[in-house]
Amino acid sequence: MSVVPVQQGGGAGGTSGLYDVLELVLDRGLVIDAFVRVSLVGIEILKIDVRVVVASVDTYLRFAEACNRLDLEAGPHKSAGLPELVGDVTESGARGKTKGALSGAAQTVSDALHQVRGRGEGQESGTRRSASRKKEESE
Amino acid sequence: MTTYVYGITRAGRQDLPEDLTGIGDPPLPVRTVTGSGLAAVVSDCPQELRPKRRDLIAHQQVVTEIGRRAPVLPMRFGSVSDSDDEVRDVLAEHAGRYEKQLEELAGRVEYNVKVVHREDAVLHRVLAEDAGLRTLAEANRASGGGSYEQRLRFGEMVAERVREREDRDAELVRETLAPLAEKTRTGPENAGCFLSLSFLVDESAARRLLTETGRLEKENPHVALSVHGPLPPYSFVE
CATH class of the missing domain: 3.30.70 (Alpha-Beta Plaits)
Incomplete structure (x- = not known):
């Protein structure tokens, strides 16, 4: 494949992939002692980076609820249901769906990618979900 | 007026678009400060620089533009120097280290x-x-x-x-x-x-x-x- 930048030029349509790596722009990169660094207090980007905390009562209850539902779908003696699992995930993966992933940010990433795709096939974005990549390769 | 620094590359190799703009509202024109064989890609710094998402993206876009043309050492967002002269001093002081890193990062x-x-x-x-x-x-x-x-x-x-x-x-x-x-x-x-x-x-x-x-x-x-x-x-x- 050709190596394409995450972001090509300054068009408004080319920035979606950048949202996924802004933490690198903030926390990585060259730091020079002689230069002043801007205060990061109140930074907007952190709003999309709030990770769902796994260790919380809400999560426990949600997991319990989800497991209950999963078992009902798979049948009482098929809790292990991995064959169905593979089918389910392949299907949802092909749609680029990450709903229910343990991360709000993942949903944001997915939404951003949908926006990119919605702008038409000609728009190159260097950000690839490997799920969609698999789909491309299988076609 | 202070100087906002996007990245460091080799002098004479960046050939950036003349109309390239960076952070700020309206976006400020990007230029280079050269010295010791290196070029710092900079713009003026807005009076009140805050880490708005739009400025983060502008920073990333400028660094990406440089990187498409030549090896670049990307600065962390929000690096501000007192003046172009101070940027030149920094280039002179650390030229050896930056040269070495640019060499190591070429093609990567x-x-x-x-x-x-x-x-x-x-x-x-x-x-x-x-x-x-x-x-x-x-x-x-x-x-x-x-x-x-x-x-x-x-x-x-x-x-x-x-x-x-x-x-x-x-x-x-x-x-x-x-x-x-x-x-x-x-x-x-x-x-x-x-x-x-x-x-x-x-x-x-x-x-x-x-x-x-x-x-x-x-x-x-x-x-x-x-x-x-x-x-x-x-x-x-x-």
């Missing part, structure tokens, strides 16, 4: 891989692996979902298993992908995923990284990986 790019679990799939997985959990789940369902306390206790056990899976899957991804890269660095923690890894790879090796990422996801359907790149080597400059 960064890829960032973020890993999350697909919730339903990972719950399936942990139940499949733990007969005790399945028994509890059956018991809870038989009693209409169980009491609040029962659900809480069960959910906590499931969450513990999910965390263990995070550790195991993080190790799997790292062990699979790190050998493909020249360098690997763990990403910032606030990235909304249980694992963020940045890889420094030769441009020609990028395809293999993408292929292996796809294979990992295919073989581990409860794991979702997103690959971002090629990027300027933010995680591999110092």
Whole structure:
């Protein structure tokens, strides 16, 4: 494949992939002692980076609820249901769906990618979900 | 007027578009400050610089523009110098170190891989692996979902298993992908995923990284990986 930048030029349509790596722009990169660094207090980007905390009562209850539902779908003696699992995930993966992933940010990433795709096939974005990549390769 | 610095490259090699703009509202014109064989790509700094998302993206766009033309040392967002002269002083003081890094990074790019679990799939997985959990789940369902306390206790056990899976899957991804890269660095923690890894790879090796990422996801359907790149080597400059 050709190596394409995450972001090509300054068009408004080319920035979606950048949202996924802004933490690198903030926390990585060259730091020079002689230069002043801007205060990061109140930074907007952190709003999309709030990770769902796994260790919380809400999560426990949600997991319990989800497991209950999963078992009902798979049948009482098929809790292990991995064959169905593979089918389910392949299907949802092909749609680029990450709903229910343990991360709000993942949903944001997915939404951003949908926006990119919605702008038409000609728009190159260097950000690839490997799920969609698999789909491309299988076609 | 202070000077905002985007990145450092070699003098005479950047050939940036004349109308390139950076941070600020309206966006400020980008120029170069040269000295000691190096060029700092800069703009004036707005009076009140705050880390707005639009400015973060502008910073990234300028660094990417440089990186498309020549090796670049990307600055962390928000690096402000008192004056162009001070920038020149810094270039002179650290010229050897910057030259060395530019040499090492030539032809290399960064890829960032973020890993999350697909919730339903990972719950399936942990139940499949733990007969005790399945028994509890059956018991809870038989009693209409169980009491609040029962659900809480069960959910906590499931969450513990999910965390263990995070550790195991993080190790799997790292062990699979790190050998493909020249360098690997763990990403910032606030990235909304249980694992963020940045890889420094030769441009020609990028395809293999993408292929292996796809294979990992295919073989581990409860794991979702997103690959971002090629990027300027933010995680591999110092």
